[in-house]
Amino acid sequence: MNQSSQADIDGEIAAAAGQPGGPQPRIDYPPYRSSGLRHPEQPAHLVDPESVELSAPCFGHRDVAVDEADLTIQHAGTPLGERIVVTGRVLDGDGRPVANQLVEVWQANAAGRYRHQRDQHPAPHDPNFTGAGRCLTAPDGTYRFQTIKPGPYPWRNHLNAWRPAHIHFSLFGTDFTQRLVTQMYFPGDPLLRYDPIHQSITDPKSRELLIARYDHDLTTPEWNTGYRWDIVLTGSHRTPLDTEEEHA
Numbered sequence: 001m002n003q004s005s006q007a008d009i010d011g012e013i014a015a016a017a018g019q020p021g022g023p024q025p026r027i028d029y030p031p032y033r034s035s036g037l038r039h040p041e042q043p044a045h046l047v048d049p050e051s052v053e054l055s056a057p058c059f060g061h062r063d064v065a066v067d068e069a070d071l072t073i074q075h076a077g078t079p080l081g082e083r084i085v086v087t088g089r090v091l092d093g094d095g096r097p098v099a100n101q102l103v104e105v106w107q108a109n110a111a112g113r114y115r116h117q118r119d120q121h122p123a124p125h126d127p128n129f130t131g132a133g134r135c136l137t138a139p140d141g142t143y144r145f146q147t148i149k150p151g152p153y154p155w156r157n158h159l160n161a162w163r164p165a166h167i168h169f170s171l172f173g174t175d176f177t178q179r180l181v182t183q184m185y186f187p188g189d190p191l192l193r194y195d196p197i198h199q200s201i202t203d204p205k206s207r208e209l210l211i212a213r214y215d216h217d218l219t220t221p222e223w224n225t226g227y228r229w230d231i232v233l234t235g236s237h238r239t240p241l242d243t244e245e246e247h248a
Contacts, residue, residue: 025240031196032157064102069135071105071147079129081110081148083224086184086212089141090171093234097141104134104170105145112153112165121153146224152191164191164198169231181242184229185211201240209239 029035072079086105090098108114108131111123115130129148137143150165166183173179185192192198192211201207209232218226231239 025200029196029200032200064134064136068133069145071133071145074130075128077128079126079148084149085146085218085224085226086229087142087144087218088228088230090137090143090231091141098233099137099139099141101137102134102172103137103143105167106132107167108150108153110148110151112151157196162191164189164195182239183210187211187214206240
C-alpha cells in the first residue's frame, strides 16, 4: 500500500490544478497513482472494427427487459440500504435526445462492496443485490434506474484513501467501438474533494457535470429518494468520461 498521506495528495492535487487541463479527465494525473501506468504511451494503432467486434463482450442472451432497470428486484429478498431512483436524459451537443441508446450501470452495495471476487474490502456482501442493470433510452432520451445508494469504500491509492459514493455508467452507441464510460456522484459528498479520480478533471465546472442533483419530485413518500443526471455526449457541455473502461 502506498503510504502517502492525505496532505501529500492534497498538495499534489493543488499543484496539478495549476497545470493545463480541460473538461475531460487527465490521463496522466500524478495524484491518481495508477494513471501513470495505465494510460497509452505510444501512438494509437488503427484496427479493423469488425475484427474487434468479433471478440467483444455481448450484451446478454436476450433483448433488454424492462425489469433489468430495477436493481432492487433481482433476487428473492429486498436489498439493504437507501432505495433511490436515478433518471435523466441522454443528449447530443445540440440538446437533441438520443433514443434507443443502451445504458448500463454497475455499482457497489450500500456497504461499499462490489459483488466481484477482486473486491476484498471487509464490508458485508448483500445476497439480494448484484449491483448491475441496463435499459434503453426512450424516444425523448430518458433513462431510469431504481437501485440502492452505494456506499463509499477504501482503495489503496494512498493512506486512508476512500472513493466517494458513485455509479458507473456505460453507453454503447451503435456498436462496441463507440462505448463511453463515466461515473455519477452524489451532491454534498465530503469525499469528492479528496478523490484523485474526480479531481483529475481539473476544470471545476466540468467536475460539477458529474454530480447528480437531488429531485424532490422524483422522491416517493416512504419508498425512495430521487436524483436527476443528464448525460451530454458532445459539445461544450459534454459529460466528462473515464479514460479507461474500469475504475476503482
